Amino acid sequence: MPFRVTGMTPNFSGVRVRLPPSPTGYCHVGTARMAIINFLFAKKNNGTIVFRSEDTDKERSKKEFETDIIDSLHWLGLEWDEFYRQSERTEIYRTALHSLIDSRRAYVSAEDSKKEPGKIVNVVRLKNPGTKVTFTDLVRGEITFDTTELGDFVIARSADDPLYHFAAVVDDAKMGITHVIRGDDHISNTPRQILIQESLGYDRPQYAHYPLLLGSDKSKLSKRTGDTSVKSYREEGYLPKAFFNYIAMLGWTPKSEREIMSVEEMIQEFEIADLHKSGAVFDMEKLRWFNRSYLLKMPAEEFERGALAIMESSLAVREVKWSEETGKSILNLVRERIHVWGDLRALIAEGELDYFFANPVLATDEIPGKGGNLQDAEKHLKELQKIIVGIPANSFNNPEKIKTAIWDYASREGRGEVLWPLRYSLSGRKQSPDPFQIASIIGKDAVIGRIESAVNQIAL
RNA sequence: GGCCCUAUCGUCUAAUGGUUAGGACGCCGGCUUUUCAAGCCGUUAAUCCGAGUUCGAUUCUCGGUAGGGUCACCA
Numbered sequence A: 001m002p003f004r005v006t007g008m009t010p011n012f013s014g015v016r017v018r019l020p021p022s023p024t025g026y027c028h029v030g031t032a033r034m035a036i037i038n039f040l041f042a043k044k045n046n047g048t049i050v051f052r053s054e055d056t057d058k059e060r061s062k063k064e065f066e067t068d069i070i071d072s073l074h075w076l077g078l079e080w081d082e083f084y085r086q087s088e089r090t091e092i093y094r095t096a097l098h099s100l101i102d103s104r105r106a107y108v109s110a111e112d113s114k115k116e117p118g119k120i121v122n123v124v125r126l127k128n129p130g131t132k133v134t135f136t137d138l139v140r141g142e143i144t145f146d147t148t149e150l151g152d153f154v155i156a157r158s159a160d161d162p163l164y165h166f167a168a169v170v171d172d173a174k175m176g177i178t179h180v181i182r183g184d185d186h187i188s189n190t191p192r193q194i195l196i197q198e199s200l201g202y203d204r205p206q207y208a209h210y211p212l213l214l215g216s217d218k219s220k221l222s223k224r225t226g227d228t229s230v231k232s233y234r235e236e237g238y239l240p241k242a243f244f245n246y247i248a249m250l251g252w253t254p255k256s257e258r259e260i261m262s263v264e265e266m267i268q269e270f271e272i273a274d275l276h277k278s279g280a281v282f283d284m285e286k287l288r289w290f291n292r293s294y295l296l297k298m299p300a301e302e303f304e305r306g307a308l309a310i311m312e313s314s315l316a317v318r319e320v321k322w323s324e325e326t327g328k329s330i331l332n333l334v335r336e337r338i339h340v341w342g343d344l345r346a347l348i349a350e351g352e353l354d355y356f357f358a359n360p361v362l363a364t365d366e367i368p369g370k371g372g373n374l375q376d377a378e379k380h381l382k383e384l385q386k387i388i389v390g391i392p393a394n395s396f397n398n399p400e401k402i403k404t405a406i407w408d409y410a411s412r413e414g415r416g417e418v419l420w421p422l423r424y425s426l427s428g429r430k431q432s433p434d435p436f437q438i439a440s441i442i443g444k445d446a447v448i449g450r451i452e453s454a455v456n457q458i459a460l
Numbered sequence B: 001g002g003c004c005c006u007a008u009c010g011u012c013u014a015a016u017g018g019u020u021a022g023g024a025c026g027c028c029g030g031c032u033u034u035u036c037a038a039g040c041c042g043u044u045a046a047u048c049c050g051a052g053u054u055c056g057a058u059u060c061u062c063g064g065u066a067g068g069g070u071c072a073c074c075a
Helices: A029-044 A063-075 A088-101 A162-172 A192-198 A230-236 A240-247 A265-271 A283-298 A301-316 A324-330 A331-336 A341-349 A374-389 A399-414 A415-427 A435-442 A442-460
Strands: A014-019 A048-053 A082-085 A106-116 A119-126 A134-138 A141-146 A154-158 A178-181 A204-209
Touching: A014 A029, A029 A048, A029 A063, A029 A178, A029 A230, A029 A240, A029 A265, A048 A063, A063 A230, A088 A106, A088 A119, A088 A154, A088 A162, A088 A192, A134 A192, A134 A204, A141 A192, A154 A162, A162 A192, A230 A240, A230 A341, A230 A415, A240 A265, A240 A283, A240 A341, A265 A301, A265 A415, A301 A331, A301 A341, A324 A331, A324 A435, A374 A399, A374 A415, A374 A442, A399 A415, A399 A435, A415 A435, A415 A442
Parallel strands: A014 A048, A048 A082, A178 A204
Antiparallel strands: A106 A119, A119 A154, A134 A141
């Protein structure tokens, strides 16, 4: 439901946005969404993107997390123009903080002094004028808060050690940020940041708060309701463009109402006013559907490269001997069976593809299939054997020709009764592609051999 | 609990002061020359509740209800 800000013409020239993750955990899906929305907005307006690592919490911030966040965002194809780390800007915060203290807009609070090894530490509090703060949110319109209840809130652990709100406000100003676009969870932080801003005499940026991503239980997406790290989706084999596309569509509907769109198309159509006001549930099934359509569009060579690599390594785990030639021949069959690369790994792990590479192990009583008996199955297999021997070897690369050769017999004797034993003898699986495709892939000799084994097994 | 926000099929969403409330994903069913997958076709399914304004409200207003967010010397 688009919301239009009326009576106001935002100045979009010289747009500068920030991506301010705090490196206290692996890249969260929500962080990715924050970055995507900011990215689309900035690109749409020829703006500048500033990446700012908010690592003021020395206890929890880790280099490893920062690296993961950067990698994950790069993986999604996101780039930025400037890079900062708050831990490297302490001098700037100190200066600003002292100016605030000197002008008596903030004070060192002796009341809550705390003893740390070797020294006494006093927090710094902002002198709260206790006014009503009203700001215009580009998504929600006008929002008013009464700030008296905030009291003189803490803005720094000590005169040298700023807290999030303070550092963020100073940075937004010093970095010339024009638009602060972030999740809903920051909406109630906004008034206190505005208070700091005003004390410092800074200009106010435009704010836009989009709703949070929700888990299946409708609460803020968390580990309880599914994987929340971008990493896990990357490892599961989701394609970055599909992931980007799906995430972008949660809470935003482009005018054209298309779903599958390239990044360029999304940039083209992006309007901040088209951001929704209510939260969207992150639905894995739909993500899988997005991924599938990207997988289907993927150029053949790229698909081949990806699929072959997975087949080889996954088959190795099962100690099934690998053949690149066979791998190439089952590419199409694989493509229509997976939504994500991880599906291919799972398929192989369950032994669903073994029979293309090695002779299957059969369970004798499965050979006839439902409602059939072993005698008939044996008879049919022996007949099929004769028919197949008569098929010219060069017809074998075409499943249709194999089918044609067998069809009359199968139709006459009952397709189920004939085809099931054939398919099972070739695959050793209750479920598989049709026997003609399998036969074509494994080749005439293997087909004859496998039918013979099945017949011998029945005879035992 | 205070403050803030939100409310259309199970999920993502479209639309309008008058529509058979549309689409997508999923589900279910059928077809597609055995099974699986894919494909095609189809079905099911929603305006949170109550008032008010209005000839008419899902749409506007108010009140409820429900859900969510936030209330740190975290970010």
